[in-house]
Amino acid sequence: MDKSPDRTRRHLLASAGLAAAAGLGREAFAQAAAPAPATPAERPLPPYVAWKNPAHLIQHTATTIETKRSAFGTSVITPTDRLYIRNNLPAPDVAIVADRDGWMLAVEGVKSPATLSVRDLKSLGLHTVATVLQCSGNGRGYFPTNPSGTKWQVGAAGCVIWSGVPVKTVVAALGGLADGARFITGTGGEKLPDGIDPLNVVVERSVPLTNLDDALLAWEMNGEPLPHAHGGPLRLIVPGYSGINNIKYVKRLAFTPGETQAAIQKTGYRMSPPGQKGDPSQPAVWEMEAKSWINGPAPEAGPVKAGWVQVHGVAMGGMNAVRRVEVSLDGGQNWKEARLVGPDLGRFAWRQFVLPVKLEPGNYQLASRAQDSRFNWQAEATPDNAGGYLNSGWRAHAIRLTVA
Amino acid sequence: MDKSPDRTRRHLLASAGLAAAAGLGREAFAQAAAPAPATPAERPLPPYVAWKNPAHLIQHTATTIETKRSAFGTSVITPTDRLYIRNNLPAPDVAIVADRDGWMLAVEGVKSPATLSVRDLKSLGLHTVATVLQCSGNGRGYFPTNPSGTKWQVGAAGCVIWSGVPVKTVVAALGGLADGARFITGTGGEKLPDGIDPLNVVVERSVPLTNLDDALLAWEMNGEPLPHAHGGPLRLIVPGYSGINNIKYVKRLAFTPGETQAAIQKTGYRMSPPGQKGDPSQPAVWEMEAKSWINGPAPEAGPVKAGWVQVHGVAMGGMNAVRRVEVSLDGGQNWKEARLVGPDLGRFAWRQFVLPVKLEPGNYQLASRAQDSRFNWQAEATPDNAGGYLNSGWRAHAIRLTVA
Numbered sequence: 001m002d003k004s005p006d007r008t009r010r011h012l013l014a015s016a017g018l019a020a021a022a023g024l025g026r027e028a029f030a031q032a033a034a035p036a037p038a039t040p041a042e043r044p045l046p047p048y049v050a051w052k053n054p055a056h057l058i059q060h061t062a063t064t065i066e067t068k069r070s071a072f073g074t075s076v077i078t079p080t081d082r083l084y085i086r087n088n089l090p091a092p093d094v095a096i097v098a099d100r101d102g103w104m105l106a107v108e109g110v111k112s113p114a115t116l117s118v119r120d121l122k123s124l125g126l127h128t129v130a131t132v133l134q135c136s137g138n139g140r141g142y143f144p145t146n147p148s149g150t151k152w153q154v155g156a157a158g159c160v161i162w163s164g165v166p167v168k169t170v171v172a173a174l175g176g177l178a179d180g181a182r183f184i185t186g187t188g189g190e191k192l193p194d195g196i197d198p199l200n201v202v203v204e205r206s207v208p209l210t211n212l213d214d215a216l217l218a219w220e221m222n223g224e225p226l227p228h229a230h231g232g233p234l235r236l237i238v239p240g241y242s243g244i245n246n247i248k249y250v251k252r253l254a255f256t257p258g259e260t261q262a263a264i265q266k267t268g269y270r271m272s273p274p275g276q277k278g279d280p281s282q283p284a285v286w287e288m289e290a291k292s293w294i295n296g297p298a299p300e301a302g303p304v305k306a307g308w309v310q311v312h313g314v315a316m317g318g319m320n321a322v323r324r325v326e327v328s329l330d331g332g333q334n335w336k337e338a339r340l341v342g343p344d345l346g347r348f349a350w351r352q353f354v355l356p357v358k359l360e361p362g363n364y365q366l367a368s369r370a371q372d373s374r375f376n377w378q379a380e381a382t383p384d385n386a387g388g389y390l391n392s393g394w395r396a397h398a399i400r401l402t403v404a
Numbered sequence: 405m406d407k408s409p410d411r412t413r414r415h416l417l418a419s420a421g422l423a424a425a426a427g428l429g430r431e432a433f434a435q436a437a438a439p440a441p442a443t444p445a446e447r448p449l450p451p452y453v454a455w456k457n458p459a460h461l462i463q464h465t466a467t468t469i470e471t472k473r474s475a476f477g478t479s480v481i482t483p484t485d486r487l488y489i490r491n492n493l494p495a496p497d498v499a500i501v502a503d504r505d506g507w508m509l510a511v512e513g514v515k516s517p518a519t520l521s522v523r524d525l526k527s528l529g530l531h532t533v534a535t536v537l538q539c540s541g542n543g544r545g546y547f548p549t550n551p552s553g554t555k556w557q558v559g560a561a562g563c564v565i566w567s568g569v570p571v572k573t574v575v576a577a578l579g580g581l582a583d584g585a586r587f588i589t590g591t592g593g594e595k596l597p598d599g600i601d602p603l604n605v606v607v608e609r610s611v612p613l614t615n616l617d618d619a620l621l622a623w624e625m626n627g628e629p630l631p632h633a634h635g636g637p638l639r640l641i642v643p644g645y646s647g648i649n650n651i652k653y654v655k656r657l658a659f660t661p662g663e664t665q666a667a668i669q670k671t672g673y674r675m676s677p678p679g680q681k682g683d684p685s686q687p688a689v690w691e692m693e694a695k696s697w698i699n700g701p702a703p704e705a706g707p708v709k710a711g712w713v714q715v716h717g718v719a720m721g722g723m724n725a726v727r728r729v730e731v732s733l734d735g736g737q738n739w740k741e742a743r744l745v746g747p748d749l750g751r752f753a754w755r756q757f758v759l760p761v762k763l764e765p766g767n768y769q770l771a772s773r774a775q776d777s778r779f780n781w782q783a784e785a786t787p788d789n790a791g792g793y794l795n796s797g798w799r800a801h802a803i804r805l806t807v808a
Binding site: 072073074075076077078079080082122123124125126127128129130161162163220221222223224225307308309310312341342343344345346349352354356 | 476477478479480481482483484486526527528529530531532533534565566567624625626627628629711712713714716745746747748749750753756758760
């Protein structure tokens with residue numbers, strides 16, 4: 001998995017001649033710009049995401065980059081240049097976004113299988129949905145058992161708006177589902193390394209067919225063509241499902257009787273008991289659950305002055321809308337209901353919440369807990385699992401605050 | 405009004421030492437970056453907005469820059485780096501965003517007048533609203549009478565999300581309104597040129613007190629600290645009112661018995677009959693009305709292939725929500741109802757709409773018209789006015805489409 005910055009830079013340089021071509025977005029804009037400035041505390045970002053602002057990001061590796069708590073803001077939508085990055089394989093050559101409309105998707109498991117271009121898909125329909133995009137391992141850094149993998153805090157998540165065509169519209173245009181379809185299986189268009197069984201490395205995931213009504217093939221995010229680093233030209237969006245199920249550079253969409261045999265599905269991304277390897281008998285990492293965390297006052301911003309403080313954060317319901325959020329100042333002994341703030345972008349989006357509190361000098365442990373529209377409360381603690389997936393426990397996400 | 409690029413660049417260079425300071429946003433990121441790349445067809449953007457992407461913008465002058473029709477996308481929110489720019493005066497020095505929380509606002513016309521910092525305002529409350537921000541002269545280029553001023557097409561507008569404190573919360577914290585208050589008057593913090601009566605140049609606008617429940621003092625836009633070019637650290641937002649009423653760098657907020665005597669209010673931004681000068685007896689340019697336009701297929705994208713096409717665009721209701729949008733393919737002889745797409749961000753936001761149509765080869769004249777929740781239809785034509793303001797006529801905004 002050659003993912004050195006040099007290789008990525010070559011991708012960018014290879015596209016330098018394409019800057020004037022239609023359909024090129026941030027990539028073309030970035031390739032001619034100088035590398036992002038770095039303050040002494042910041043490493044420069046790798047070239048493929050040099051258009052993001054390093055001041056708002058925590059770089060774990062060149063392919064695992066999260067948003068700081070303090071950088072989420074309070075305006076609902078996560079700006080694209082602050083959104084986290086997590087790629088399982090090196091991305092396809094950036095040249096694929098020089099002709100976005102020409103990207104091809106093979107659709108199988110329908111009555112009339114066909115290979116459609118993004119241009120074809122755009123003629124079929126247009127739909128827009130806001131979702132929380134969250135890495136399956138977000139919060140892993142808060143498991144006390146120290147599971148292996150990136151030690152994400154809260155920032156491998158964002159709330160973004162997608163535009164594309166509903167998967168069900170594509171299915172209808174191709175004559176409906178073939179008999180026996182039970183899963184939606186998406187395959188990523190990354191180039192696979194030579195000499196390895198493709199099933200061991202391909203990014204191919206299956207989700208239950210119950211997602212047919214919500215799933216989207218998206219070519220746009222936050223009002224601009226989907227950036228290459230986020231899966232452009234085309235990404236499969238499964239609202240409410242964790243990041244890995246939202247296949248970047250999707251090149252094949254199949255309606256299948258069973259789950260894919262790819263390792264990333266069969267043994268990877270399973271809720272395996274600690275110390276055990278993944279296997280298909282264990283639950284897949286699919287649906288997200290109620291979760292919330294506090295973004296302000298941000299821990300990295302240092303001590304706060306005594307007086308009135310607007311404690312704010314974000315809350316999501318996974319598959320359901322957020323019904324209620326509560327905030328505690330004393331590590332969960334007492335709770336007060338917070339107010340939901342700002343426009344409601346639908347059940348798959350997150351909500352901003354706020355609780356005004358008057359704080360005397362001292363030390364506080366701030367926590368939040370969300371309840372979804374089906375009255376499911378955010379867990380106090382997520383059970384340990386070998387992969388460190390889907391940590392939504394409110395206690396682990398609490399923050400300390402010193403008021404001077 | 406020294407607004408040469410050189411002067412602006414000096415502003416940027418002056419702030420170069422501040423890049424690591426807290427609170428600096430795109431400005432700090434941009435100042436160390438190379439000038440934006442320009443394709444042969446594009447002029448580089450002036451340095452103060454060099455972080456915007458010139459490929460999506462039409463530059464009229466260094467201070468009047470609009471979004472192309474094709475660049476609005478379909479995801480509801482206008483990305484900040486595609487949002488239009490229109491400044492009446494040179495902006496204050498960019499150094500003011502080095503200490504955003506320290507920006508001071510004088511509040512007058514309340515029981516207990518006070519000067520509050522943005523830090524103080526942030527302790528008072530948090531609210532978020534999505535609005536259409538639209539230059540009062542947007543659409544001026546479509547008036548057949550050729551009024552003087554920037555020939556904006558559709559792109560001096562965007563839909564953005566603001567965070568800040570409600571004006572009514574600030575009023576309540578300062579003991580309530582003083583007796584006799586009938587207007588909300590905001591004053592911009594631009595440095596005024598020497599030797600000219602300040603009333604002739606100051607950006608100071610009054611809006612009726614009826615806006616008290618909706619107005620916001622905003623420090624954040626689209627999830628990040630309000631960029632300096634868009635009025636940061638602090639901007640007065642009057643939802644539903646045209647751009648000029650949304651005071652950038654707001655330094656004074658006064659609740660006044662009458663309208664300000666500043667020229668920009670007294671004689672400027674009036675709905676004056678053609679050929680007449682503005683005076684206070686004429687209606688002020690305040691509330692926006694129902695308006696819509698088609699963004700796709702974009703006229704600049706050239707001919708379209710025969711077959712199914714998703715005709716899409718944006719529709720706003722001004723002070724009211726959008727109730728219905730209709731699309732015509734024949735210049736207004738026949739209309740079909742379009743579908744509203746995507747999350748509803750509230751009555752001051754715009755909605756995306758779409759109508760799937762099967763097009764045979766030929767020439768079409770595509771038009772759209774919006775109806776607000778009070779059953780007001782977008783006008784067929786806006787009456788001529790001397791300033792070329794508030795053009796919302798659907799016929800003027802129609803586009804020609806060639807299907808091959």
